[in-house]
Amino acid sequence: MFEERVPISVSEAVQRVMQYTKKGKIEYIDIEEARGRYLGEAVYADHNIPPFDRTPLDGFAIRSEDTSNASSNRPVHLEVIETVGAGNMVKQPVKPGQAVRVMTGTIMPEDCDAIAMFELTKEFDKDGKTWIEIKRSFKKGDFVSFEGEETKKGERLLDAGTFIHAGVVAVLATFGYNKVPVVKKPVIGIYATGTELLEVEEELVPGKIRNSNAYMIKTQVQQAGANAVYYGQLVDDFDHCYHAVENALDQVDALITTGGVSVGDFDYLPEIYQKLGANVLFNKIAMRPGSVTTVAEKEGKMFFGLSGNPSACFVGFELYTKPWIKTYLHSPKPYLECVKGTLTHDFPKPNPFTRFIRGKIGFNRGIVTSSPVGMDKSQVVTSLAHSDVLIALPGGSRGYKKGDEVDMLLLFREGTSEPFKDPTKLRKTENR
Amino acid sequence: MFEERVPISVSEAVQRVMQYTKKGKIEYIDIEEARGRYLGEAVYADHNIPPFDRTPLDGFAIRSEDTSNASSNRPVHLEVIETVGAGNMVKQPVKPGQAVRVMTGTIMPEDCDAIAMFELTKEFDKDGKTWIEIKRSFKKGDFVSFEGEETKKGERLLDAGTFIHAGVVAVLATFGYNKVPVVKKPVIGIYATGTELLEVEEELVPGKIRNSNAYMIKTQVQQAGANAVYYGQLVDDFDHCYHAVENALDQVDALITTGGVSVGDFDYLPEIYQKLGANVLFNKIAMRPGSVTTVAEKEGKMFFGLSGNPSACFVGFELYTKPWIKTYLHSPKPYLECVKGTLTHDFPKPNPFTRFIRGKIGFNRGIVTSSPVGMDKSQVVTSLAHSDVLIALPGGSRGYKKGDEVDMLLLFREGTSEPFKDPTKLRKTENR
Numbered sequence: 001m002f003e004e005r006v007p008i009s010v011s012e013a014v015q016r017v018m019q020y021t022k023k024g025k026i027e028y029i030d031i032e033e034a035r036g037r038y039l040g041e042a043v044y045a046d047h048n049i050p051p052f053d054r055t056p057l058d059g060f061a062i063r064s065e066d067t068s069n070a071s072s073n074r075p076v077h078l079e080v081i082e083t084v085g086a087g088n089m090v091k092q093p094v095k096p097g098q099a100v101r102v103m104t105g106t107i108m109p110e111d112c113d114a115i116a117m118f119e120l121t122k123e124f125d126k127d128g129k130t131w132i133e134i135k136r137s138f139k140k141g142d143f144v145s146f147e148g149e150e151t152k153k154g155e156r157l158l159d160a161g162t163f164i165h166a167g168v169v170a171v172l173a174t175f176g177y178n179k180v181p182v183v184k185k186p187v188i189g190i191y192a193t194g195t196e197l198l199e200v201e202e203e204l205v206p207g208k209i210r211n212s213n214a215y216m217i218k219t220q221v222q223q224a225g226a227n228a229v230y231y232g233q234l235v236d237d238f239d240h241c242y243h244a245v246e247n248a249l250d251q252v253d254a255l256i257t258t259g260g261v262s263v264g265d266f267d268y269l270p271e272i273y274q275k276l277g278a279n280v281l282f283n284k285i286a287m288r289p290g291s292v293t294t295v296a297e298k299e300g301k302m303f304f305g306l307s308g309n310p311s312a313c314f315v316g317f318e319l320y321t322k323p324w325i326k327t328y329l330h331s332p333k334p335y336l337e338c339v340k341g342t343l344t345h346d347f348p349k350p351n352p353f354t355r356f357i358r359g360k361i362g363f364n365r366g367i368v369t370s371s372p373v374g375m376d377k378s379q380v381v382t383s384l385a386h387s388d389v390l391i392a393l394p395g396g397s398r399g400y401k402k403g404d405e406v407d408m409l410l411l412f413r414e415g416t417s418e419p420f421k422d423p424t425k426l427r428k429t430e431n432r
Numbered sequence: 433m434f435e436e437r438v439p440i441s442v443s444e445a446v447q448r449v450m451q452y453t454k455k456g457k458i459e460y461i462d463i464e465e466a467r468g469r470y471l472g473e474a475v476y477a478d479h480n481i482p483p484f485d486r487t488p489l490d491g492f493a494i495r496s497e498d499t500s501n502a503s504s505n506r507p508v509h510l511e512v513i514e515t516v517g518a519g520n521m522v523k524q525p526v527k528p529g530q531a532v533r534v535m536t537g538t539i540m541p542e543d544c545d546a547i548a549m550f551e552l553t554k555e556f557d558k559d560g561k562t563w564i565e566i567k568r569s570f571k572k573g574d575f576v577s578f579e580g581e582e583t584k585k586g587e588r589l590l591d592a593g594t595f596i597h598a599g600v601v602a603v604l605a606t607f608g609y610n611k612v613p614v615v616k617k618p619v620i621g622i623y624a625t626g627t628e629l630l631e632v633e634e635e636l637v638p639g640k641i642r643n644s645n646a647y648m649i650k651t652q653v654q655q656a657g658a659n660a661v662y663y664g665q666l667v668d669d670f671d672h673c674y675h676a677v678e679n680a681l682d683q684v685d686a687l688i689t690t691g692g693v694s695v696g697d698f699d700y701l702p703e704i705y706q707k708l709g710a711n712v713l714f715n716k717i718a719m720r721p722g723s724v725t726t727v728a729e730k731e732g733k734m735f736f737g738l739s740g741n742p743s744a745c746f747v748g749f750e751l752y753t754k755p756w757i758k759t760y761l762h763s764p765k766p767y768l769e770c771v772k773g774t775l776t777h778d779f780p781k782p783n784p785f786t787r788f789i790r791g792k793i794g795f796n797r798g799i800v801t802s803s804p805v806g807m808d809k810s811q812v813v814t815s816l817a818h819s820d821v822l823i824a825l826p827g828g829s830r831g832y833k834k835g836d837e838v839d840m841l842l843l844f845r846e847g848t849s850e851p852f853k854d855p856t857k858l859r860k861t862e863n864r
Contacts, residue, residue, distance in 0.1 A: 031573075035651050050641075051636055086627065086628035087626065087627035087640055088627060088628075089638065089639050104740075104741075105638070105740070106628075154803075165655065166746070167819060168646050168817045169650075169651040170644045170647065170813050171813055171814050172647070173643065174642055174742075174814075176633070176636075177630075177632070193519060195519075196518035196538075197519065200610040200611075201608070204608075206539060207484065207518075207521050207539035208519055209482075209483060210605060210607075210608055212603075212606040215463055215601050215602065215605040217598075219597065219598035219601040222467055223598055233666050236517075240764050240829065306552065308536075308537070309536075310606075314598070314599070314602070331541060340798040363772070366772040366800050367798060367799065367800070368798050370683065382481075382589050384598075385590055385599040387599060413844075414820075414843075
């Protein structure tokens, strides 16, 4: 009934999970559907940017030699033979003594080699023709944007595993990716366990609570870039549970269970893993909350047995499941980024274990700050709504003071290639 | 042809746009569809959390009076009459000298008033019954989670305008919001203008470039939480443009145009605004890039005339359009959050105007850093893919040095209620 559980460190647990990553296949989707997906291949420039010599501003394309002797005292007059907008080409040769009015982005007329912006010219009409006066000399190339000066054809622009947001879409569109190679989303199944659970639409009854974890985890899975399938609740019957898990395995890349992994009487998961022949990577971690998080693996499919406690469930997903999903999505930055911050409040409660506290990052005149959110009750679900970091506190015999420097894991950033390291010691900093 | 344009400051431009905000209506959607939407109403607790007195850990529910004289020398023995899991109720009265084995989350048996965790007890069998030994005294309430101690019924949990992510979903599920009141998304139309533009699937031809702005802006609109409708390109004909804009107005809450707002020959937009009787809020801003950004308004519908230059277009959206959209979505934090950071590199090019440079925020042992991304060519689209901030540099006659403190607008954060203030002076900081 009480199976032996040997706790390992968080970083060791992460490392064990990451031994079983795999990378998803590629599919091509319309650029208009690409937002929020991950690039399946690196993207290269298929042409130079600018793609041709062009004018970067509104002005006149001129032959620089015409202005070689121009000055305030000796202005030159050039005949404006045509006006050309971006997307159009000059229709006639530009001869010595002539100029072309050009708009931003216009291809350079072949006979011209410099741009005189409007501010440096004076336009006038004479004999039914338009002229400009120029009072300075221009050199070949002045104010011209040259082909390839921003980006050379063949240049690597974006890596595989890049998360696709607006700036990435701009690059894809510029280089003609109307179909975008993205990674197929992994399918992550979710089962809730716990006879105390009601579905969200059910009325509360004594002894029961609503099943918030399944909805939360489903959203976390989607936020990580995967497809989530909620299979409902497992009921309190071994054979039922076993067959439910076995059947789900055929349909998913990974299966998350929430609840039922506490040291309780009604936890069938260890027995299910055993009967399936799954390889249990660990079943206890030296962390709070979530010490009884269990991860197992069978033939490349993962089982993430997360706690039924909402905070522990949330933390377990972020630490162990998310890096696995992001690696599947080819991301080279699967881990939560860890940054230092200065505590804005005392956090007096000591704990012998590494802890993950819900918190908010702040910025105070260039200094990163860290504020715990709500109480440190692992059941407090409401503070999850207000957190954007997990504060990682090393275990120890004392609490923490305002001004102490702590580690924070950023929940809403792109991520990092650096795996999580357990915080081991506290560096005291002056109060700022 | 060259209309008069009087530049205003960025903060003044933002303020003028925000005089014409409106708030969207509410619709109810399934909790499983709520991710990424904005709450249309505040959310209150419909019940206490915990909803009943319960056990926060695995252990034994006891009558504390039974242990009042217990010590190492005088242990007490209690008979374990039943085992109860979360979601179930004890089936019989618990009499003096008796205890109940309970799992985490179990409702407290009515006759018990304290929890003795497993670690503080020793279990043994005698006479066919199960007993525990306890060597310390417990007080009434010890280790019990009391009803309402985390959250009281009626407490305000989430504000209207809250962006819905996994932690918010957890709260909504806990409190039974299977239908969630969210703000209806505004519809934002998009027209691209510019005869130099090819669609993304077209082959490049001399003098033309691909239309990246429309796809980028569409994605920015979606990221801001609105629906985007791309109407295609406006062609170079006044009547066509006028009718296209007029028709689109009936279908949208705001209309974005990109391109065609430079001081060029082929820009019909000022004339279109005039013929529509729209109120032009401004048509020139003292900023780079994007100085010719134009915003107009007619009967509550907005026209955002953004530059054709990709960076200027991107910046114009983030500064002017996004706060309008987020206010529509009831967000109390519509503006980009501005934080200080220390430049990691020299940025030598001076410019008389307020500039917005694509950059990355970094964290170096608790200090916020700021790194420009790519060159400061306003056409450089590729650097948009790698930026997570806009560095806001005040205009001036000199460039900036490594170690200078600069303002950064965070592109991927929740936002702030503080409107943008033009950076006016540079605070020199020591190099760190």
